[in-house]
Amino acid sequence: MEDLVESCPADGPPIFRISITPLFDHQGASSLSIQQTLARPRCIAHEALLLFETRYGNVPAYQFAEENVLAFDNDGPLPIYFTKTRFDSPDQEWRVKRSTSGKVTLYFKVFPRCVDIKTPMGPRVHMRRDQGGLISGGRWFLPRPAADRVWRHVVEWDLSEAPLDTRAMWSYGEGPGPISRDGYPMTVANSVFMVGPIKSYPKPASTKQPLSGANINCFSLMDPEDDGYDNGWYVEGLAEFYSIFLPYRFGLRGFDYLVGRLNGTLQAYGRSPRIHMDIVDSQRSFYDDWYAELIPYMRGCVYLLQIDSCLRKASGIFGFDQMSPLDDIIVDMGKRWQRGEKLQSCDWLAYLWPYLGDMSQGFREMLRGTAMDLKDVLVAHEDWILATSMQEILEFGLDKSSINQRIVSGLVQGSRAAIAGLKNGDKILLTSRASFSFQGQARVALLVKRKEVDANSMDKNGRTHFSRATARGHEEVVELFLERNNVKADIKDDYGRTALAYAAFQGEAGVVALLVKRNDIDVDSTDNNGRKCLSWAAANRHGKIVRLISEEKPSFRR
Known part of the structure; x- marks a missing residue:
């Protein structure tokens, strides 16, 4: 790979270079070999050279060991050790045992995270294998410079030993690079890396798929407050807000979609038993409490809805045919964030001041959990007004x-x-x-x-628990039932249809494969209309199921 001059150019910030070499096994990309180079960091002994975020939410980052990280500078090997100075911060400091000389280069390998069905749900920032490739958020496996200043981040890939169809992507461009991006150290942490047999689809996304919150998250974020609060009300609330309105504004979804999504969010806010929970407390309980998890999304969105209403009334701008004041604020904040500027809630309130004056008290009340009064809130148009609806408080009834x-x-x-x-x-x-x-x-x-569940118990239409499980494609449940000697796998319901018929109709190939191998299943069984399982599969163009039924028991064919 061509060497870059690691220096502090006169016309730009110092270079922080990241060179990535993907390694492969029989399943595709399996790990990454990383080389990071900092241009003359001038770090003195026992000070932090790099910072590494050891967790993001409830997701643990890659588990580095000091002995697996090799570092060098102009004077040779550079000893590095890990430490944490703040118990309330996820950041681990990578410190040097002596003062650095010239540029510093680190070498290490990273492997994807191992997960299973018991792994708690959380932000998908970890490295994972996907269709022969690897994808990961930068924060999960890359330490960042400790010096909080603008760096020129340069990312390049070594694909010389990769399969011919391998492509490499960074959020800011396709490799092998080099690709550069100026910004503060979190630039890399907040970006995404992919490598493998990546496919490009130039056609626009299907209009059946609404814009997701993740699309908005990639555009505009807000930095944590000095006290550690992550400003989730803005990050997640903004994503929720625009994922409701933008599909309708762009003509991708109809009015029913807009009303349904908006009512759903309002219900989620109003029905929560944690409606009065302090938002900082909700951050601490985010992954352990059903209701705290939704607070930044729903409370943040409802607050933005209230602010949007106030801004429209103050400016006289209504409807979706032009940019609203809220749109202008969010776009400008997004541009500033993309440039690497630090943005916090004080900046948000400063944007509101010219339109609405001092809104700090209402903002603090929202954070503390004071229920928002929505009786005068309008939705984009002057005559779109919210109406009150009394509903039951949501109670799940079991621990998350x-x-x-x-x-x-x-x-x-x-x-x-x-x-x-x-x-x-x-x-x-x-x-x-x-x-x-x-x-x-x-x-x-x-x-x-449960052992006491009767697989042959029938509902009012003669359908058994076993039949329902096959139709829904629950292979694990079907296997559990089939392990019992008393299951009547071929019993018919009031319409003359068997479990196999329903699985064939629904296209559940995995379940059909389990059933056709059994001696107590008659694949030629007909329902009350004379239709066979093969007919149902063919009518619904389930070609794999047609082959399974046709090939498994030829003795039953006529």
Whole structure:
């Protein structure tokens, strides 16, 4: 790889170079070999040369060991050790045992994170294998310069030993590079790296897919406050706000989508039993409390809705046919953030001052958990007014840790979960997304394993638990039922349809593969209309299932 001059150029900031070499196994990209070079950092002995964020939310970063990081400067090997000076900060300091001389270069390897079904849900910043490649947020595996100043970040890739179809990407351009970006040390932490058989799709995204919060997060963020609060109300609230309105404004979604998403967010805010929770406390409980997790999203979005209403009334700008004052503020803050400027809540309030005067008291009340009064809030148009609706406070009825541990715990007696029959100690096999229940969905679905469940029990239409599991593609549950000697795998319901017929109709190839191998399954069974499983699969163009049924039991073919 061509060597770059590691210096402090007269016309720009000092260079922080990151050279990445992907390594491969039979499954594709398997790890990364990293070389980081800082131009003349002038770090004195026992001071921090680099900082590394050891966790992001509830996601642990890559576990480095001092002996696996090699460092050199102009005087030769440079001893480095790790330490933490603040218990309340995730940052680990990489300090030097002697003063540096000239440029400093570090060498180390990183491997993707190992996860399984019990790994708690969290921000997807970790390195993971994906379709023969690797993808990761920079903060998960790259230390950053300790000197809080503008650097010229230069990223380049060595693909000389990579498969021919390998491509390498950084948020700011495609490699192998070099690609440069000026900014503060968090520039790399807040970016994404990918390498592998990456495909490009130049066509616009399907109009059926709404803009996600992640699209907004990539545009405009806010730095944490000096007391450590991460300003999640802005980061996540802004993402929620614009993911509701932009698809409608751009003509990608209709009015029903706008109303449904907005009502869902308002319900999630108003129905939460933590509506009065201090937002700093919600940050501490974010990954352990059902309701605290949604506070920055929903409270932040509702606050922005309230501010947008005030700004529109003050400016007289209504509708979606032009930029609103809130749009102008967010765009300007986004540009400043992209340039590497530090932005905090005081900057937000400064933007509001020319329109609304001092809004600091209302802002502090929002953070503390004072319920927001929305009776005079309008939504974009002068005649789009919110209406009050009394609804039940949401209570899940079990600890959030139940989902991660896959064991029901903390069951609240008298709750709907308890009334539905859940018991502490139940093994959870499958769950729906609990967050959907905040936004209008009336229930959370949990499938638990119990020996006393009768697989052959029928509903009013003659369908068994076993039949329902096959139709929904729950292979693990189907296997559990099939392990029992008493399961009636080929029983028909009132319509004459078997479990195989429903699996074939729904296109559940994995379940069909389990069923057709059994001797007690008649693939030629007909329903009350004379249709066979093969007919259902063919009618719905499930080619793989047609092949499975046709090839597995030829003796049944006519």
